[in-house]
Amino acid sequence: MSNSNRAGAFLAAVMAAALSLSTAPPAAADGLTVFDWSGYEDPAFFPAYMEKYGSPPDFAFFGDEEEAFQKLRAGFKADVAHPCSQSVAKWRDAGLLEPLDTSRLSHWDDVLPGFKAMKGLMTSDDGTAWLIPFEWGNTVLTYRTDTVKPEEVASLKAFADPKFKDRVSIGDNVDDAYALAALAIGLKDWSKMTDEQFQAASDFLREVHQNVRLYWTDNTEVSQAMAAGEIDLAWAWNETAATLQSESVPVDIRRDTVEGLSTWVCGYVRLKGGTGSADQAYDYLNALTDPAIAPYMVETWGYGHANAKGMASVDPAILKQKGYGDVEAFMADTLFQSPLPNALRQKMIAEFEKIKSGY
Structure with a gap:
């Protein structure tokens, strides 16, 4: 092949690659890592993320929150994690968390009112946001x-x-x-x-x-x-x-x-020192907290979704069957893992x- 032909072939290959990159969905291989309980890698929890990026984020798993806490303190790096109510303040005080930018959380205002009222769960005394609830x-x-x-x-x-x-x-x-x-x-x-x-x-x-x-x-x-x-x-x-x-x-x-x-109520936080894309992290959080997830959460997993609009969209008969028909009565006779x-x-x-x- 002549030099001119080689140059032409090279230019064509470059143009084809550029076209492919411009039309393909962004790859999750940018390094977004979610530190989670086993099972929550289920793509049905974040379909909007899958639609946008074409593949799930990377997942690492923990057996309980103390294990997760110690691993993070020892230097393990991830971008997003899934602690529950009783751990948020401890993780925050240990310097493990990055504050949330609520202006980038599409469903922040739709969280069930009872969770917003839980002291130290979503925000600290100065109003800084640390966790967006997901399931309970x-x-x-x-x-x-x-x-x-x-x-x-x-x-x-x-x-x-x-x-x-x-x-x-x-x-x-x-x-x-x-x-x-x-x-x-x-x-x-x-x-x-x-x-x-x-x-x-x-x-x-x-x-x-x-x-x-x-x-x-x-x-x-x-x-x-x-x-x-x-x-x-x-x-x-x-x-x-x-x-x-x-x-x-x-x-x-x-x-x-x-x-x-x-x-109990659990949710997602951003971890300090993560190297993944912040845009992907917020896209992931928004996909999880979309009200459209609630019926799947309730019917298949037996949990409540933290989005009030989502819970209102679930068939009342299914809510009653799963024990969520009367949320106020449900909360009245409970030990909340605060x-x-x-x-x-x-x-x-x-x-x-x-x-x-x-x-």
Whole structure:
């Protein structure tokens, strides 16, 4: 090939590449990394992002928020993360978070009013925004209906009943564990737990430990154990029952235990030091919080979506079936996993490790 032909071929290739870049969707390979719970990589949670960029962001996963916190403190880099209400202040105070620019959050004003009112959740005292809520739900008593009678699980104290020895599973998650224990000893506001109440809650978890077959780390693990008949009783997220019921496994949940419910709200933050595109980060947050996501969230995962317009669009019959028909009543009899004083949470973390080790 002559030099002139080579030059012409090279110019044509360059022009073709430029044309391809101008018409193809932007690639998520710019490095946007989402640090999340396993399962939330589901593209049905962010279809608008997929439509714009053509592929999902990169994902890294954590088993609980303390693991995530320690990993970030040790230098792990990501752009967006998914903590829950009780961790936001701790992450912020540790210097891990980048403030949110609410002018770039399309659905910021549509967040459920109850979440906006939660002190320290979305904003700090000076009005700086740190988290946009995404989903909310329960950690709830979940049981096999073919081996357990409803009257046997009318109280959360069933988790410590010797009849369920080696047939119980609770999460390897300090927040869910102490939410269970706080409810079991009669507390609805765990942020004011006294030393005596902390001891009583820890003693209850030691009783539960005698029955535990499995401390689960994600929904897949506990769902598989229940489906296989290895456990009869679990302290699990709404997602577990929704998953198993869709597979015709005989499972139900008790929202009406005498002690009430444990309710949590989680959302997304921007992490300091991330190297991904800020534009992509905000596009991702806006895709997640789009009201169109709410029906999928409620029907498939069994969780509530944080967007008020989205929740209003869900079929009322489905909302009632999933337990969200009367949100005010739902909130009234619940322990909200609200932010904890750091000293108390550190005590819980240390004590829970002892309990799981049999001490």
